[in-house]
Amino acid sequence: xxxxxxxxxxxxxxxxxGGDYLxxxxxxxxxxxxxxxxxxLRQAPHDxxxxxxxxxxxxxxxxxxxxxxxxxxxxxxxxxxxxxxxMRRTGQALGDWLREGN
Numbered sequence: 001x002x003x004x005x006x007x008x009x010x011x012x013x014x015x016x017x018g019g020d021y022l023x024x025x026x027x028x029x030x031x032x033x034x035x036x037x038x039x040x041l042r043q044a045p046h047d048x049x050x051x052x053x054x055x056x057x058x059x060x061x062x063x064x065x066x067x068x069x070x071x072x073x074x075x076x077x078x079x080x081x082x083x084x085x086x087m088r089r090t091g092q093a094l095g096d097w098l099r100e101g102n
Contacts, residue, residue, distance in 0.1 A: 018074020060091025
């Protein structure tokens with residue numbers, strides 16, 4: 001749900017997008033969770049896994065600098081804000097699991 005909600009936040013609630021992205025990073029960067037998340041998404045109905053893969057590539061890899069900037073501006077990350085490189089590596093690892101299942 002974080003993939004879906006963050007980009008759609010209205011201006012009055014834009015600060016919540018930073019929290020959504022930080023939650024997404026925290027969930028997907030935990031090594032014990034990456035594989036199980038990818039497996040669940042690959043088995044999800046209605047092509048949800050493919051949609052999530054595209055959104056992960058967009059916000060965690062292609063637009064990682066923008067995503068991290070959104071987290072920073074929201075103030076939710078404080079000292080736990082991921083770097084752009086951390087965001088990209090996490091998105092790439094999850095994307096690899098989604099594509100290849102390895």
